Amino acid sequence: MNAKEQVQQISGVNPYKCMKCGKCSATCPAYEEMDIKPHQFVSYVQSGNIEALAACKSMWKCLSCFACVERCPRDVQPGRILDAARQIVVRQRGGNYLTAEEIPPLVDEDLPQQLLVSAYRRYKR
Numbered sequence: 517m518n519a520k521e522q523v524q525q526i527s528g529v530n531p532y533k534c535m536k537c538g539k540c541s542a543t544c545p546a547y548e549e550m551d552i553k554p555h556q557f558v559s560y561v562q563s564g565n566i567e568a569l570a571a572c573k574s575m576w577k578c579l580s581c582f583a584c585v586e587r588c589p590r591d592v593q594p595g596r597i598l599d600a601a602r603q604i605v606v607r608q609r610g611g612n613y614l615t616a617e618e619i620p621p622l623v624d625e626d627l628p629q630q631l632l633v634s635a636y637r638r639y640k641r
Contacts, residue, residue: 518564519564519566519567519570519604520561520564520566522566522600522604523561523566523597523600523601523604524561524600526599526600526603526604527593527596527597527599527600528596529592529593529596529597529600530592531558531561531562531592531597532562533590533591533592534555534558534559534562534590534592534594535589535590536555536559537555537589538555539584539587539588539589540554540555540583540584540585540587540588540592540594540595541553541554541555541556541584542587543583543584543586543587544583544584545579545581545583546577546578546579549573549574549577550572550573550574550577550578551572551573551574552568552569552572552573552574553574554578554584554594554595554598555594557569557574557594557597557598557601558592558594558597561597561601566601566604569598569601570601570604570605574598575598575601575602575605576602578595578598578599579634580595580599580634580635581595581633581634582595582596582634583595
């Protein structure tokens, strides 16, 4: 199974339903920090360019708030696509994508509070 098929299988999303309206990017609170925008995640999967998606800054800048998922009129769910790409990267790295030395001693004052809330919602299960 190639990376494109893996992303589609993990996310459960059909990227070909995207009509490129940009509503997902318009609602993204981390838009300014991203090098690849939410509406582009889908295009990268459609073209099979998963390696470039996995290497982008946006992979780790996404807040996982799923505002893009809520805004999508076609239920394409770009946040789930990026989350699936993250999972592939983590699996390739053997789960050690962040060492203890890389964790900052204090929470950054510029860190959006939405990130903390999103992480809580996502990982409370």
